Amino acid sequence: MTNKHLKNSVREWIRENNEQLVKLTQGLVRIPSISGDELKIQEFIHKFLKDMKLKPEMIYPDLEILRKDVDYFETTSFSRVGYKNRPNVATTLTGSGDGRSICLTGHVDVVSPEPLEGWTRDPWGGEVEDDLLYGRGSGDMKAGIAAMFIAVQAIQEQDVELMGDVQLETTIEEEDGGVGGNLFLRLVRPKVDAAINPEPTMHNLGVASGGVMYFRVTVKGVPAHAATAHFGVNAIEKMMLVVNALRDLNSKRQRTTSFKIVEESDPRMKGHVTTINIGTISSGDWPSTVPAKAILESRIGWPPGETREEVQKQVEEAVSEVTKSDPWLSENPPIVDWFGWYARPHVLDLESDFIHLMKRNITEVVGVTPKFAGGSAGLDTRFFAHRSIPAVTFGPETQRIHSFDEWVSIESTLKTAETIATTLIDWCGV
Ligand SMILES: [Zn+2]
Numbered sequence: 101m102t103n104k105h106l107k108n109s110v111r112e113w114i115r116e117n118n119e120q121l122v123k124l125t126q127g128l129v130r131i132p133s134i135s136g137d138e139l140k141i142q143e144f145i146h147k148f149l150k151d152m153k154l155k156p157e158m159i160y161p162d163l164e165i166l167r168k169d170v171d172y173f174e175t176t177s178f179s180r181v182g183y184k185n186r187p188n189v190a191t192t193l194t195g196s197g198d199g200r201s202i203c204l205t206g207h208v209d210v211v212s213p214e215p216l217e218g219w220t221r222d223p224w225g226g227e228v229e230d231d232l233l234y235g236r237g238s239g240d241m242k243a244g245i246a247a248m249f250i251a252v253q254a255i256q257e258q259d260v261e262l263m264g265d266v267q268l269e270t271t272i273e274e275e276d277g278g279v280g281g282n283l284f285l286r287l288v289r290p291k292v293d294a295a296i297n298p299e300p301t302m303h304n305l306g307v308a309s310g311g312v313m314y315f316r317v318t319v320k321g322v323p324a325h326a327a328t329a330h331f332g333v334n335a336i337e338k339m340m341l342v343v344n345a346l347r348d349l350n351s352k353r354q355r356t357t358s359f360k361i362v363e364e365s366d367p368r369m370k371g372h373v374t375t376i377n378i379g380t381i382s383s384g385d386w387p388s389t390v391p392a393k394a395i396l397e398s399r400i401g402w403p404p405g406e407t408r409e410e411v412q413k414q415v416e417e418a419v420s421e422v423t424k425s426d427p428w429l430s431e432n433p434p435i436v437d438w439f440g441w442y443a444r445p446h447v448l449d450l451e452s453d454f455i456h457l458m459k460r461n462i463t464e465v466v467g468v469t470p471k472f473a474g475g476s477a478g479l480d481t482r483f484f485a486h487r488s489i490p491a492v493t494f495g496p497e498t499q500r501i502h503s504f505d506e507w508v509s510i511e512s513t514l515k516t517a518e519t520i521a522t523t524l525i526d527w528c529g530v
Pocket of ligand 1: 207240241274299300
């Protein structure tokens with residue numbers, strides 16, 4: 101059979117076994133797997149891969165190895181629960197010759213569905229209505245994981261003998277930075293020639309990720325009875341000066357930072373490819389006391405072009421400028437500390453063989469030439485890219501990820517599986 105025939109036959113198999121893809125996605129959605137609680141779903145996947153006659157391994161993150169890497173940071177879920185019951189799952193479909201290898205990788209963790217009263221469907225129900233499958237993680241990214249497994253099953257069932265190895269892996273804590281997940285597997289698994297991560301890209305081709313860091317600002321005040329508030333110093337009011345300084349820095353950065361790949365794929369992002377988000381502020385005990393301390397937590401995200409150190413310096417300088425302008429703050433400077441997410445951005449070489457191949461296969465299966473996307477959020481693909489491996493995100497259509505009534509389109513998940521399967525044939529060789 102020619103490549104073209106093989107590709108058609110695996111695509112047909114995927115279409116005929118559409119029910120299996122739906123069932124597998126539902127099975128994954130029905131296991132809650134909020135970052136930190138990934139064991140059950142990984143056991144489910146381990147068994148699924150064993151039933152596929154593969155030899156999956158449970159791979160637990162090892163802090164001693166991780167800490168030596170430049171991209172290591174302590175994730176917030178690690179601080180909360182550690183890595184003890186949080187395995188990654190990985191296996192290899194071994195090729196028959198010396199073809200090019202590829203890794204199919206997806207994250208099993210999801211964000212919390214709270215507050216539940218916002219949902220009109222069961223977030224862990226996997227309900228299907230027409231083409232849509234609902235649930236937390238349906239789009240981000242359990243349908244994508246199902247698509248990559250079904251693509252490999254199609255290859256097996258149609259007796260396609262690939263020459264290159266296909267690595268399959270499901271990882272933990274992507275929502276938290278992917279350190280114990282994708283980064284750890286890059287440190288202990290064999291190096292590959294390319295990778296596909298079926299995050300929900302709406303059939304665009306994700307070729308970049310943003311830098312992401314978290315920071316905290318702590319401001320001190322002086323407590324006093326509210327009746328004699330002027331004897332104290334109100335930490336909330338002092339924190340407002342810091343908030344304004346961060347807002348000014350944000351506006352300035354948004355005016356001067358651009359990233360064409362993102363702006364062209366979504367014009368609404370123009371002027372917003374970098375953001376300082378004030379995520380939490382906590383302060384005060386009750387109305388009758390002048391608050392003595394205020395703490396702000398923020399995420400800064402930015403596209404490729406700036407280093408982590410340059411961005412940190414800008415934030416610290418903005419806080420130190422506002423400190424100088426206020427007598428109390430000058431005497432009691434706010435403390436800035438960096439915690440959690442500490443990710444470098446990445447962008448791939450858009451002229452590489454792999455990008456051209458993906459573009460061609462997406463166009464053939466989906467019927468539309470994909471746009472390039474990425475660069476406004478952190479992604480696991482950066483860990484491949486920083487090792488010079490072309491790693492793309494490409495996945496189904498979805499709406500309301502990280503929000504109420506998240507859904508994924510089944511038809512687009514089938515197309516994702518077809519695109520992955522045809523790319524395995526072209527890339528690994530037969
Ligand atoms: Zn995701």
